[in-house]
Amino acid sequence: MSQFDNVSVVSKANVYFDGKCVSHSITLADGTKKSVGVILPATLTFNTGAPEIMETVAGSCRVKLAGESEWTTYGAGQSFKVPGNSSFDIEVAGEPYHYVCHFG
Numbered sequence: 001m002s003q004f005d006n007v008s009v010v011s012k013a014n015v016y017f018d019g020k021c022v023s024h025s026i027t028l029a030d031g032t033k034k035s036v037g038v039i040l041p042a043t044l045t046f047n048t049g050a051p052e053i054m055e056t057v058a059g060s061c062r063v064k065l066a067g068e069s070e071w072t073t074y075g076a077g078q079s080f081k082v083p084g085n086s087s088f089d090i091e092v093a094g095e096p097y098h099y100v101c102h103f104g
Helices: none
Strands: 007-009 014-016 021-028 033-039 042-047 052-058 061-065 072-074 079-082 087-092 097-103
Touching: 061 079, 072 079, 079 087
Parallel strands: none
Antiparallel strands: 007 021, 014 021, 021 033, 033 097, 042 087, 052 079, 052 097, 061 072, 061 087
């Protein structure tokens, strides 16, 4: 999805890992919550509360979910699922990774 219409946007950015990940929280008209953001080149570990689907908008990344030993690469148009109360490692090299995080 390249655009979200009729949304509420939190104007203050969520800044993580000393600015290596920056996102904005949005709420759709039906109450669905998402975040849209960018991760700069780095290797980071994220913890989840709710289940997440990370949709790749641009760029690419390698991901290793908690409990897995292999990394998987995702590019534009691809997504990966992360269970709730879990974690994942993400590696971004080269160009920034643009994403939409779908919660729940």
